[in-house]
Amino acid sequence: xxxxxxxxxxxxxxxxxxxxxxxxxxxxxxxxxxxxxxxxxxxxxxxxxxxxxxxxxxxxxxxxxxxxxxxxxxxxxxxxxxxxxxxxxxxxxxxxxxxxxxxxxxxxxxxxxxxxxxxxxxxxxxxxxxxxxxxxxxxxxxxxxxxxxxxxxxxxxxxxxxxxxxxxxxxxxxxxxxxxxxxxxxxxxxxxxxxxxxxxxxxxxxxxxxxxxxxxxxxxxxxxxxxxxxxxxxxxxxxxxxxxxxxxxxxxxxxxxxxxxxxxxxxxxxxxxxxxxxxxxxxxxxxxxxxxxxxxxxxxxxxxxxxxxxxxxxxxxxxxxxxxxxxxxxxxxxxxxxxxxxxxxxxxxxxxxxxxxxxxxxxxxxxxxxxxxxxxxxxxxxxxxxxxxxxxxxxxxxxxxxxxxxxxxxxxxxxxxxxxxxxxxxxxxxxxxxxxxxxxxxxxxxxxxxxxxxxxxxxxxxxxxxxxxxxxxxxxxxxxxxxxxxxxxxxxxxxxxxxxxxxxxxxxxxxxxxxxxxxxxxxxxxxxxxxxxxxxxxxxxxxxxxx
Amino acid sequence: xxxxxxxxxxxxxxxxxxxxxxxxxxxxxxxxxxxxxxxxxxxxxxxxxxxxxxxxxxxxxxxxxxxxxxxxxxxxxxxxxxxxxxxxxxxxxxxxxxxxxxxxxxxxxxxxxxxxxxxxxxxxxxxxxxxxxxxxxxxxxxxxxxxxxxxxxxxxxxxxxxxxxxxxxxxxxxxxxxxxxxxxxxxxxxxxxxxxxxxxxxxxxxxxxxxxxxxxxxxxxxxxxxxxxxxxxxxxxxxxxxxxxxxxxxxxxxxxxxxxxxxxxxxxxxxxxxxxxxxxxxxxxxxxxxxxxxxxxxxxxxxxxxxxxxxxxxxxxxxxxxxxxxxxxxxxxxxxxxxxxxxxxxxxxxxxxxxxxxxxx
Numbered sequence: 001x002x003x004x005x006x007x008x009x010x011x012x013x014x015x016x017x018x019x020x021x022x023x024x025x026x027x028x029x030x031x032x033x034x035x036x037x038x039x040x041x042x043x044x045x046x047x048x049x050x051x052x053x054x055x056x057x058x059x060x061x062x063x064x065x066x067x068x069x070x071x072x073x074x075x076x077x078x079x080x081x082x083x084x085x086x087x088x089x090x091x092x093x094x095x096x097x098x099x100x101x102x103x104x105x106x107x108x109x110x111x112x113x114x115x116x117x118x119x120x121x122x123x124x125x126x127x128x129x130x131x132x133x134x135x136x137x138x139x140x141x142x143x144x145x146x147x148x149x150x151x152x153x154x155x156x157x158x159x160x161x162x163x164x165x166x167x168x169x170x171x172x173x174x175x176x177x178x179x180x181x182x183x184x185x186x187x188x189x190x191x192x193x194x195x196x197x198x199x200x201x202x203x204x205x206x207x208x209x210x211x212x213x214x215x216x217x218x219x220x221x222x223x224x225x226x227x228x229x230x231x232x233x234x235x236x237x238x239x240x241x242x243x244x245x246x247x248x249x250x251x252x253x254x255x256x257x258x259x260x261x262x263x264x265x266x267x268x269x270x271x272x273x274x275x276x277x278x279x280x281x282x283x284x285x286x287x288x289x290x291x292x293x294x295x296x297x298x299x300x301x302x303x304x305x306x307x308x309x310x311x312x313x314x315x316x317x318x319x320x321x322x323x324x325x326x327x328x329x330x331x332x333x334x335x336x337x338x339x340x341x342x343x344x345x346x347x348x349x350x351x352x353x354x355x356x357x358x359x360x361x362x363x364x365x366x367x368x369x370x371x372x373x374x375x376x377x378x379x380x381x382x383x384x385x386x387x388x389x390x391x392x393x394x395x396x397x398x399x400x401x402x403x404x405x406x407x408x409x410x411x412x413x414x415x416x417x418x419x420x421x422x423x424x425x426x427x428x429x430x431x432x433x434x435x436x437x438x439x440x441x442x443x444x445x446x447x448x449x450x451x452x453x454x455x456x457x458x459x460x461x462x463x464x465x466x467x468x469x470x471x472x473x474x475x476x477x478x479x480x481x482x483x484x485x486x487x488x489x490x491x492x493x494x495x496x497x498x499x500x501x502x503x504x505x506x507x508x509x510x511x512x513x514x515x516x517x518x519x520x521x522x523x524x525x526x527x528x529x530x531x532x533x534x535x536x537x538x539x540x541x542x543x544x545x546x547x
Numbered sequence: 548x549x550x551x552x553x554x555x556x557x558x559x560x561x562x563x564x565x566x567x568x569x570x571x572x573x574x575x576x577x578x579x580x581x582x583x584x585x586x587x588x589x590x591x592x593x594x595x596x597x598x599x600x601x602x603x604x605x606x607x608x609x610x611x612x613x614x615x616x617x618x619x620x621x622x623x624x625x626x627x628x629x630x631x632x633x634x635x636x637x638x639x640x641x642x643x644x645x646x647x648x649x650x651x652x653x654x655x656x657x658x659x660x661x662x663x664x665x666x667x668x669x670x671x672x673x674x675x676x677x678x679x680x681x682x683x684x685x686x687x688x689x690x691x692x693x694x695x696x697x698x699x700x701x702x703x704x705x706x707x708x709x710x711x712x713x714x715x716x717x718x719x720x721x722x723x724x725x726x727x728x729x730x731x732x733x734x735x736x737x738x739x740x741x742x743x744x745x746x747x748x749x750x751x752x753x754x755x756x757x758x759x760x761x762x763x764x765x766x767x768x769x770x771x772x773x774x775x776x777x778x779x780x781x782x783x784x785x786x787x788x789x790x791x792x793x794x795x796x797x798x799x800x801x802x803x804x805x806x807x808x809x810x811x812x813x814x815x816x817x818x819x820x821x822x823x824x825x826x827x828x829x830x831x832x833x834x835x836x837x838x839x840x841x842x843x844x845x846x847x848x849x850x851x852x853x854x855x856x857x858x859x860x861x862x863x864x865x866x867x868x869x870x871x872x873x874x875x876x877x878x879x880x881x882x883x884x885x886x887x888x889x890x891x892x893x894x895x896x897x898x899x900x901x902x903x904x905x906x907x908x
Contacts, residue, residue, distance in 0.1 A: 334785065378882065
């Protein structure tokens with residue numbers, strides 16, 4: 001084992017030329033990674049973690065300026081010619097990207113893409129390269145590698161695509177692997193598998209890994225050393241133990257505090273009164289997406305039954321494809337149901353006409369997953385918020401203006417924002433607008449469909465607080481849909497778990513979290529990464545043993 | 548300390564008043580109008596176009612109605628397109644013979660009579676006043692532009708929007724109908740109608756063009772609607788209780804405005820050419836009536852001898868088309884809130900200066 005670091009970065013700066021001046025994305029970074037080591041760069045969106053890693057190998061857009069020194073195995077990367085860079089890219093330094101569907105070329109088989117990488121860097125026959133590709137796919141534990149090598153990206157599942165992506169980046173035994181949010185697009189159980197795989201590979205191949213992520217749980221699982229970034233500055237650097245157990249910088253401390261930790265949220269008292277009957281009631285609801293051409297009909301939810309009382313928050317948890325969003329949308333009449341009944345404050349909405357639905361919708365509100373796409377980009381946000389009121393003919397003109405201002409106040413946004421367009425707001429602010437709109441009609445039931453999945457942890461923490469305050473004050477019922485159990489734990493009184501369109505378990509929050517009955521719930525709980533290296537190690541070992 | 552408090556209070560009051568001004572709720576329409584009026588190129592073009600239209604219609608007068616029941620308001624120009632005047636022969640700069648040269652001279656040192664003269668744009672070969680012809684032609688072309696833009700834009704947008712929004716059966720029917728219209732050659736239909744009904748004048752021609760020109764627009768709008776209707780803000784509007792009409796016209800249409808405007812401006816410049824072609828095959832503008840297109844095609848051979856017969860219609864075509872384009876540009880920018888002012892070299896220089904000053908400190 002050599003003592004010279006694989007990657008050494010000194011006085012490293014990245015700036016972008018935007019609107020007539022240089023905006024710094026990374027300021028004076030210094031770090032190094034030895035082989036077999038994992039350095040995690042942690043930060044929230046906009047902190048410069050991705051730009052700085054792309055800049056290492058000259059992969060930034062032409063309006064970027066990179067200065068300082070980047071040594072890969074002792075060779076300077078900055079300012080060298082493109083040919084040298086190309087020799088290092090893929091060969092010595094390789095990348096794993098966030099979204100494997102977009103990072104793999106959809107018109108070539110994964111085998112072809114791995115073979116291409118191999119043959120660019122080595123003199124190899126197609127035959128030999130193909131054998132090596134199969135070997136690599138075996139290494140990343142893709143089932144049936146001889147057949148998978150000829151598959152197209154869309155024929156693989158999300159986790160398998162990410163494995164194929166890793167196989168491609170490992171093709172030339174790189175000395176340094178840069179993984180940019182490698183598990184963000186994946187479900188928790190798949191994420192756990194990929195993290196295990198990366199840990200094994202790193203030990204087997206003895207490469208250095210530069211891990212870029214916002215997820216403290218992932219960091220706790222993998223990293224040896226951690227570098228915390230904020231607004232381009234390195235605020236703190238140290239070993240994983242140092243950062244997690246004795247953080248020094250206030251930003252690191254607040255970052256760690258805002259990460260929701262499973263099993264630490266105080267329990268919430270239920271102010272519900274069952275006297276008025278359930279606000280939302282689903283009975284044997286089955287939802288089917290009809291057959292389209294050669295694509296067969298798909299049952300997204302089967303026999304789902306649950307009630308929500310006034311003032312109660314039900315957390316609906318499941319992985320992607322489990323049908324939780326479908327149920328949320330059907331509950332508000334956006335998707336027709338095939339059979340079963342959905343009642344909102346006693347009114348049946350399954351199979352009712354548009355006109356009846358419009359009447360029922362005055363009792364409902366919905367917060368969508370992606371605030372960027374759920375607000376009309378051409379409509380000033382004041383108008384978006386006031387639209388339900390205007391359409392229900394509650395108010396218009398000056399009275400409507402006043403109500404919009406009150407709503408903006410209640411979600412803690414300045415009143416002057418009402419004439420702004422959605423793109424002028426940050427993600428957290430946009431999601432507040434989404435809440436203000438959902439609450440404008442003072443609904444009996446609020447459906448929140450992954451409202452925090454697009455937000456940074458610190459913003460998410462503030463958002464959850466706000467939602468709690470509002471719910472305590474207005475006492476609406478809420479169906480809170482999320483893939484993140486730790487978030488659901490903070491808010492929910494009861495939790496329902498879905499898998500493949502079936503509601504596998506439903507019960508009180510503490511009962512589900514502490515003594516889960518169903519196998520799937522147990523698996524889901526054990527896969528959640530915890531932002532604590534020691535605890536995470538324990539959980540990992542327990543998980544491996546149970547296998 | 549007390550003083551500081553006071554200044555703080557004053558600052559707060561000022562901030563308050565600014566906030567008050569900013570919180571006045573503005574609707575989407577008001578914001579778009581504000582942005583459009585701020586677009587310099589579009590405003591200049593708008594003023595220019597209004598000026599040209601006023602100039603044309605006061606100078607040439609208004610001629611509507613059919614041959615048998617004409618409706619005419621005479622203009623202030625003393626020739627009409629039917630007046631035949633004595634052709635003026637002269638010698639040009641190089642000593643060649645000129646026929647009906649322009650009498651307009653705005654250069655007081657040129658040694659000729661200063662002023663616009665009797666035939667400012669010259670005469671054609673048989674003695675028509677060319678100013679009167681060009682005025683009349685430009686009137687016709689503007690009429691074609693407005694009617695084609697309105698009819699074609701309306702049909703294309705509405706059909707495309709309905710087709711893309713509702714999808715399925717409605718989409719299939721409307722799009723096959725669009726395909727049908729596309730397969731029919733406009734020029735042939737035009738010549739058949741021209742043969743049957745004879746010279747109808749410019750208005751029916753423009754209507755006819757409008758009924759055939761919307762196909763491309765409809766397809767583009769449909770494509771835009773197909774993607775936009777899947778966006779979550781459409782669901783959000785539906786949950787808010789919006790009707791289909793409101794979702795189409797208030798929520799999706801403003802988002803498709805860029806495509807619509809660009810495609811209509813292209814459609815308009817195509818309409819001028821199509822009008823000329825149809826007039827050539829005998830439908831639309833017939834002699835003695837003229838349009839800018841027929842003027843150019845009639846006199847294309849006299850470019851060497853009498854180039855002014857070419858200049859003026861060309862000038863009007865180009866300036867009208869350009870100002871329509873600029874107005875379209877301004878509208879598109881006004882509807883798109885993300886559009887920002889372009890960075891100029893001046894801005895970059897200013898930024899450099901600030902950076903230098905900061906370094907000097």
